[in-house]
Amino acid sequence: MGRDAVAFVRGIIPSPDRERDDFYPTPPEGTVALLAVERFEGTIWEPACGDGAISRVLEAAGHEVISTDLIDRGYGRGGVDFLLDWQTSADNTITNPPFKHAEAFAEHALRRSRRKVALLCRLGWLEGQGRRRMFTGTPLARVWVFSSRLKMQRGRLAREGDGGGMVAFAWFVWEHGHQGAPRLGWLP
Incomplete structure (x- = not known):
């Protein structure tokens, strides 16, 4: 693999196919x-709130949200680096x-949340030996798979006329105190 290819993989050089800052x-x-x-009971922290x-x-x-x-x-x-924030905490995240920081977000959110962590990630995020170790070593309780594709657009919400979603997504939900294998469910 050439130097430029490695830089794209590591996120050093933004890919023309990806939205800047994901x-x-x-x-x-x-x-x-x-x-x-x-x-979700108690406060919720949304640490990558974007445009809200x-x-x-x-x-x-009706939830109290820290954005x-x-x-x-x-x-x-703005200007808050979630992965370096050791001051803020909430009941839930x-x-x-x-995507390139999803595993680090999951691990940090588990340290900064008292109840639950829910991350929206590609369904394919389940794959990988490294993530398998993370999933089996954390209280992953449920994976909620979207039965229809979400329309995700670069840098904006989808509008009328935008094409269908290209990637399968799921909510990955960790619950402190959960033991055993995660449950799998489907969303409409």
Whole structure:
């Protein structure tokens, strides 16, 4: 593998096929689907809040939400590097993390949350020997698979006329105190 190819893989040189900073806002129906199958008690931290797509749905459902992001997109508190934040904590963490940092987000969220962690990730994220060790060594309780593809767009929410989703997604939910294998379920 050449030097430039390695740089793309490591995220040093942004790929022309990826949104800068991995900003793919979560369609509201994705968060609504999570709330239909999971109950969250207490505060919720959305550490990659972007333009507030997840936070707004959570707030509309009556949740107290702490919204932060490394990049200031006009919602929540910008300039906060979640992976270096050892001050903030919450009962729960719900986020759509930058894919290249999803595993680190999961591990850090488990340290900074007291109840649950829910990450929206590609379904294929289940694969890999390294992630298998992470999944079996953490209290992964449920994986909620979308039976229809979410319409995820680079840097913005999907609009009328945008094509269908290209990637299968799932909510990965950890629950402190959970023991045993995770349960698998489907979302409409």
